[in-house]
Amino acid sequence: MNTVKTAMLLAALTALFGVVGYMLGGATGMMIALGIAVATNLYAYWNSDRLALAAYNAIEVDERTAPDLVRMVRELANRAGLPMPRVYIMQNPQPNAFATGRNPENAAVAITTGLLDMLSPDEAAGVIAHELAHIKNRDTLTMTVSATIAGAIASLAQFGIFFGGRGNDRPNAIVMLLTAIIAPLAAMIIQMAISRSREYDADRMGAAIVGQPLALASALAKIAGGVAHVPNMDAERHPATAPLFIINPLSGRGMDNLFSTHPATENRIAALQALAQEMGAAAPQAGFTRTAPSSPWNSSTRRGPWG
Incomplete structure (x- = not known):
């Protein structure tokens, strides 16, 4: 049922692309926009992970540059029955993380330096396990494709203000302005519908x-508290990628954060506390430790309190 719902929502994003095209250029604009939507879907399928990682200037690490972090990811991937991402x-100083990739065989996990600074190894392992759950559930393709399409819708709507149709085909200026405002908002609401239920699933599977x-x-x-005080300027420049993260990275200073792409953090925490009681877990004992000198927080890719 979740797969059918997601497919319908992605189809709604594609249809919205066509509606924006129609509002800006009539029937011809709609056909062009739908063609662009199909091309965007195909391009996003193969390249959305690279686009997301490039947007945040993410640096790939390995056993040499971040041995303990990579070892932790490998152990958790083995527990999840996944290939090594x-x-x-x-x-980035904001504590956060996301996963991306079109399938488990082509997946990646990205973690901010702010998260590595703030969290204990057990907590970091919990976050990585959450992201691996997204990979296992194949949410990563859905979220990265939806982020790409939503971003394209926003660009198309804004582009239409300056380069709308000519002559009799040119739409009313008020229509163009409303389209530029409403279309990105509608795309964001659709993204929100795709994202919210999947976060609970990933929390539960990640905890397991x-x-x-x-x-x-x-x-x-801790992440929610950090996000509230530390802006993520890369996310502010690429708001369509917000649903990728474990906690919404946007500051809320712009229209892009009128609606949350994630469930309320306190509700997620309450669900995990209830799960802990079911599992009989009284306290975190995942067994991941920070070691020196070869730890992910001593990586040559960054400097921090241990580096």
Whole structure:
């Protein structure tokens, strides 16, 4: 049922692309926009992961540059029954993370330096397990494709203000302005519908992978607090990518954050606490430790309190 719902929502995003084209250029504009939507879908299928990683200047790390982090990801991937994903670090002070890739065989996990600074190894493991759950559920393709299409819709609507149709085909200026405002908002609401239910699923599966729901609950509380105080300027420049992250990275200063792409963090934490009681977990004991000198926080890709 979740797959059918997601397919319908992605189809709605594609249809919205066509509606924007019609509002800006009539029937011809609609056909051109639908053609662009099909091309965007195909391009996003093969390249959306690269686009997302490039938007955040993510740097790939390995056993040499971040041995403990890569070892942690490998152990968790083995627990989840997944191929080893590529591992990236984003030079960003905001604590956050996301996963991307069109399938488990072509997946990547990206983590900010802010997250590595703030979280304990057990909490970081909970976050990574959450992202691996997205990969296992194949949410990564859905979210990266929807981010690409939503971003294209926003660009098309804004482009139409300056380069609308000519002569009798030129739409009313008020229509163009409303389209430029409403179309990105509608795309964001559709993204929100795709994202929200999947976060609960990923939380539950991630907690099962790492074995300690409270470690992930603690991580979510810390990340939410960090996000509220540390802006992510890359995310502000690419708001369509917000649903990719474990916590919405947007500051809320613009229209793009009128609606949350994620469930309320306190509700997610409450669900994890209930799961911990079911599992009989009294405290995080995932067993991941920070070691020196070869730890992910000592990576040559960054500098921090341990580097």
